[in-house]
Amino acid sequence: MTSALATxxxxxxxxxxxxxxxxxxRPLVGVTPNLVLVLAVYVGLRYxxxxxxxxxxxxxxxxxxxxxxxxxxxxxxLLLVFAVASLASSTVRTDSGGPLMVVVFGAGxxxxxxxxxxxxxxxxxxxxxxxxxxxxxGQAAGAALLAPLVLRLVGWSERMxxxx
Amino acid sequence: MFDFLRRNRFxxxxxALLVVAGGLVVSRSGDRVRNDTLGRLFxxxxxxxxxxATELAHTVGGVWNGITxxxxxxxxxxxxxxxxxxxxxxxxRLREVQLENERLRELLAFRPAVETEVITAxxxxxxxxxxxxxxxxxxxxxxxxxxxxxxxxPEGVVGRVLLAGRHAARVLLITDHNxxxxxxxxxxxxxxxxEGVLGGSCGLKFVKRTERLEVGDLVxxxxxxxxxxxxxPIGRIVAIDKRGQGLFQYATVEPTVDFAHxxxxxxxxxSPARLxxxxxxx
Numbered sequence: 001m002t003s004a005l006a007t008x009x010x011x012x013x014x015x016x017x018x019x020x021x022x023x024x025x026r027p028l029v030g031v032t033p034n035l036v037l038v039l040a041v042y043v044g045l046r047y048x049x050x051x052x053x054x055x056x057x058x059x060x061x062x063x064x065x066x067x068x069x070x071x072x073x074x075x076x077x078l079l080l081v082f083a084v085a086s087l088a089s090s091t092v093r094t095d096s097g098g099p100l101m102v103v104v105f106g107a108g109x110x111x112x113x114x115x116x117x118x119x120x121x122x123x124x125x126x127x128x129x130x131x132x133x134x135x136x137x138g139q140a141a142g143a144a145l146l147a148p149l150v151l152r153l154v155g156w157s158e159r160m161x162x163x164x
Numbered sequence: 165m166f167d168f169l170r171r172n173r174f175x176x177x178x179x180a181l182l183v184v185a186g187g188l189v190v191s192r193s194g195d196r197v198r199n200d201t202l203g204r205l206f207x208x209x210x211x212x213x214x215x216x217a218t219e220l221a222h223t224v225g226g227v228w229n230g231i232t233x234x235x236x237x238x239x240x241x242x243x244x245x246x247x248x249x250x251x252x253x254x255x256x257r258l259r260e261v262q263l264e265n266e267r268l269r270e271l272l273a274f275r276p277a278v279e280t281e282v283i284t285a286x287x288x289x290x291x292x293x294x295x296x297x298x299x300x301x302x303x304x305x306x307x308x309x310x311x312x313x314x315x316x317x318p319e320g321v322v323g324r325v326l327l328a329g330r331h332a333a334r335v336l337l338i339t340d341h342n343x344x345x346x347x348x349x350x351x352x353x354x355x356x357x358x359e360g361v362l363g364g365s366c367g368l369k370f371v372k373r374t375e376r377l378e379v380g381d382l383v384x385x386x387x388x389x390x391x392x393x394x395x396x397p398i399g400r401i402v403a404i405d406k407r408g409q410g411l412f413q414y415a416t417v418e419p420t421v422d423f424a425h426x427x428x429x430x431x432x433x434x435s436p437a438r439l440x441x442x443x444x445x446x
Contacts, residue, residue: 023289066206
């Protein structure tokens, strides 16, 4: 329970960073890395249950408030990512950065594909699917690179709350 | 039955949440504004933190810009001197036009246009993921910001309010792919729709092929959508595409507002029906 609280606390920190600091990276590196995606993958691998799903739903809704125009877009993408991570939870370990980076990149690609597919269907505007896909892949790479950072943040939160 | 629900709690919860999220996407995809309570709560809660983060970012950015700016300054001075000479000539010409306009207005007994009521707001954040183009401002419904309200800058149109909390709001920029503004080309009065495209510029659509557009033409608001006052600058045409076989031509429009350096905006408070024209039509 305490470790779940530590993850929730990390989620608050990640959301703060995502909405305040990371948007300033876009002009410099071309994309805004999606740290919330990393957290959705982590929650899927570590807490594959109803509570985890609810947590990811709230994360997605929060992100929908600060990104994009269509409500539910990010929520749906993150829930899909969570579902896939939950399926992989029995085989992937979450205590090291390497495997998490690989899973995050894969999940980011899935998220980008889902987003491009939704746009292709005319939902949420009609930007070129290829451009959306390209941006999404860049975002997935950025998220994968920052995945160990999120893992460290979770570790720090756990130590702060006294989790063994 | 209860046992079944209990045993399958996770897949059922996940399926239900996926259905809810999918339902939100499908039902809200056409909405030009948002009015969800949870979203308003989130944006209000984050507003003070975003304000502090923006202050910090401006401080850091200011130091960096100070260093790099010196190198750009010399070229800019040269450019601005040349620009000033041209602007002086233009001002003299416009003064004549203004005097003529005033005389004609008196002659036709035009009703004097009331000042558009606006609220000044500070930009406190950008889009959290960057694919869409939006920004957060530090004014909300308590200050008179309404959802759907026009947001302007001295250089032209910025966008419109997508979601309004009590103390903060989110603005969808004209460069976002969900944005669309009824507009006219100032020189030819050709009508079209300015839409945002990925990459930060805009496109002018649905202009008849017979209209003679030119690179450099200023595109302004038509005032027909009941949101933006008439005659506000949107951007300048930088490329024209007539290659298609359809009835219309397409033009790439570079916005007049520099969104990367936008720090303050004006939110129109008056109801769209009361908005006077920003610039009288010629």
